[in-house]
Amino acid sequence: MWLIDQLAEEHIRKALAEGELDNLPGAGMPLQIEDDSHVPQELRASYRILKNAGFLPPELQLRREAMELNELLESCQLENPQYAHYLKRLQVVELTLRQAGMNTEFLYGDYAASLRNRMK
Numbered sequence: 670m671w672l673i674d675q676l677a678e679e680h681i682r683k684a685l686a687e688g689e690l691d692n693l694p695g696a697g698m699p700l701q702i703e704d705d706s707h708v709p710q711e712l713r714a715s716y717r718i719l720k721n722a723g724f725l726p727p728e729l730q731l732r733r734e735a736m737e738l739n740e741l742l743e744s745c746q747l748e749n750p751q752y753a754h755y756l757k758r759l760q761v762v763e764l765t766l767r768q769a770g771m772n773t774e775f776l777y778g779d780y781a782a783s784l785r786n787r788m789k
Contacts, residue, residue, distance in 0.1 A: 735762045
């Protein structure tokens, strides 16, 4: 074991004994480990820094927008004047994602399928 590892372990044991690690946010909850295997290894650190700062790659921003539009359509009535606007925007976003080579299967839930059938 390295000296730095021993020092870290010692500090952790001391903090545990003194109760400094009690009642931390997220205590008792499972870790949320993110899968970044789709990001090239040389870009992972920079992507993580950007993500932690609130920035996403354009493809992921489009994916987020598509999911938000999907939720809007689910909560929106067919007669709502904004419905057609949301649906058109979702179609544009979906096409853009497909052109970028991204999978759009997440848009094809039960509701989305019934929606497409109603619109035909």
